[in-house]
Amino acid sequence: MNFDFFRTKLKWRLATVAATSFIFVSTLGTLGYTVAGAFHYMASVVDDIDDARAVTAAKGALRALQKQLGATVRDNAYWDDAFSQMSGPGATDWATENWGSTTANYPLYDTAMALGTDGNPIMAYHKGEVVTDPNGFYLGKLAQVIDAARRPDPGRDGVPVSFIKTQDGIAIIGAAAIQPSAFEDKLDYSALPVLVFSKQLTPTVVAEISATFTISGLALQNTVDPLRALHAELKDMEGHDVGYLTWPHVDPGTTGYLRVRPTVVGAGIVLILLLTAVGGAGFMAFRSISSSERRSAYEAKHDALTGLLNRVGCFEQLEKAVQSNVLGASLLMIDLDGFKPVNDAWGHAVGDELLRSVAARLVDHLPDGAIVARLGGDEFAVISRDQVLKDGALAARILTSLSSPFVIGGRTIEISCSVGAANMSDPGTNAAELLRRADLALYRSKDMGRGRSMIYSPSLDEDAANTSDLEQELRHALASGQIRTVFQPLVDATTREIRGVEALARWKSATRGDVTPEVFISLAERAGLIDQLGFEVLRLSVREASRWPGVGVAVNVSPLQLRNPYFASQVGDILAQADFDPMRLTIEVTEGVLISNPDQAKRAFKTLRNMGIKIALDDFGCGYASIGALREFGFDRMKIDRSLIVALDHDDRDGAVLHATIALANALHLPVTAEGIETEEQAAAVRLSGCDELQGYLFSRPASADQITQAYFAPSSRLAG
Incomplete structure (x- = not known):
């Protein structure tokens, strides 16, 4: 058991x-x-x-x-x-x-x-x-x-x-x-x-x-x-x-x-x-x-090159600033002046390094809390929530920060920038509107020249609308033949006989009256109408000048027209249609052509000269033309700017500058035309200095083709025969 x-x-x-x-x-x-x-x-x-x-x-x-x-x-x-x-x-x-x-x-x-x-x-x-x-x-x-x-x-x-x-x-x-x-x-x-x-x-x-x-x-x-x-x-x-x-x-x-x-x-x-x-x-x-x-x-x-916010990131931050209803929120658009020549001269590697340096300098010089972004290319943006725009202090700080030279790879590079700014002045303004306003202000600052800033105001919208309306009027004027030409005689400095005429464009708007050439030519350049305007003036000029045998006609050409690779051939077509001798035509260009696509301009000049057309440098003395550039482009004539002529009446030193300028042209074997002659004293002074051709109110104001014919080519005119 x-x-x-x-x-x-x-x-x-x-x-x-x-x-x-x-x-x-x-x-x-x-x-x-x-x-x-x-x-x-x-x-x-x-x-x-x-x-x-x-x-x-x-x-x-x-x-x-x-x-x-x-x-x-x-x-x-x-x-x-x-x-x-x-x-x-x-x-x-x-x-x-x-x-x-x-x-x-x-x-x-x-x-x-x-x-x-x-x-x-x-x-x-x-x-x-x-x-x-x-x-x-x-x-x-x-x-x-x-x-x-x-x-x-x-x-x-x-x-x-x-x-x-x-x-x-x-x-x-x-x-x-x-x-x-x-x-x-x-x-x-x-x-x-x-x-x-x-x-x-x-x-x-x-x-x-x-x-x-x-x-x-x-x-x-x-x-x-x-x-x-x-x-x-x-x-x-x-x-x-x-x-x-x-x-x-x-x-x-x-x-x-x-x-x-x-x-x-x-x-x-x-x-x-x-x-x-x-x-x-x-x-x-x-x-x-x-x-x-x-x-x-x-x-x-974020931008891969600079590490800054890109366009998407910038717009997101701008929307946040706008949604927070901070009336001091501001947007500044920055466009670098002179960046393209850096790329063209030293390549994109140097250009990229310059963009990184610009980004770093903006970050270092802007106030704490400011947001810096690169929108693409050479365009940057700054978002700030501080009340800094009332005196343009932030825009001025940006201009100053980029004014000092950059040293990149042993090269000293100087650039500037244009700034357009807009702020949250009106409650309810959205991000897209703020961006549009800043962009409009930037566009206006670039129009004013390098190194400028502009703060948005409603007048810019009015100006933009007015410019748009004027552009449409100009398009209509070109399409309907409202552009006309007048002519100012070019006379021999010694005999006072007419040698030629300069053709000048005129436009009388049906709603605005006479519009100055400075306004509508500049508008045509911005609107992409300069080729159409320039060829219309050339067509009218040679048609009218055909009735004046043996007299040459000078026509002004914008540097932008020379960017057209077919410019020279189109000029030849116009002359052929009018049966006008190319040797009677002179193309006048300003000193801006020396830096605006110079290679393209040289090619155009060569083709024009092969046809017999002469090239004159207009308004010499008010820009930056060098002796080397005069030799390199090989102009057929130099026209002295009116500012040097007017200075004769005020300052002996300016007279010395004029004499030296004419002496320079004579040394280069360039015949010289003096513009803006209004008195006999001015005519005598420039003739004794070496000018062979004169132009100005002393001889005639710009006149219609019929008036030129009556004054110089009619049997009863004082110079006829």
């Missing part, structure tokens, strides 16, 4: 041990399974977060590409000069020069097309080569792009951009009707030519997106298996998928789980510690993903 008791007790103990062991093992197994399941779930969550981040980044990259191309199309299509040129006879050449020729190596697009109202190409280039069948190049899908482009865009920000299949693969495409920079309700947008830009999504472009947005294994595919790869759709104008950006699942969570699983299985007694370690690893994974997202967000809103 005792034996049975002990046997029973032993069995009980064994059962207890077995039960305890089972419970222990079951508990450990359950705990292990739970922990493993938790790890697996955590890995799955990390994988999902990484996938979501990658999808967001890919779609953000596509949006960035679309915004970039849309901005490029908008800048080129909403352009008064382009709108004017596309309706002219030289549309193809102009479009090829400005758009087609750049497709060979331009980073923003490799295809450029200008399509007429009938859908036929005015110009079509792809990677520097002519495209003969634009619709075929886009596989028959170009019509839907053109239809979208011709929809009116009052806000000037609705350029349609999408993706499209081409003969070379998939491309991003944007298009807009070529139209004036300001929206016009009455304009028939369905009848406008269309500008199309596209960029092939080549392996290089895809690789750049992959590197920029940290998406490994990014590839462009026509189809996608959602179970095997992540993807972002590329949609056309109608919302259909034309392709996909795909990339493999990275699964950082699963990778981490697979690494620690053997340790979890083999070290059950340290399960809690291992769980803590894996939890820590999961935390690090979450933190890494969060850091990656923050980095992507930072890169999307």
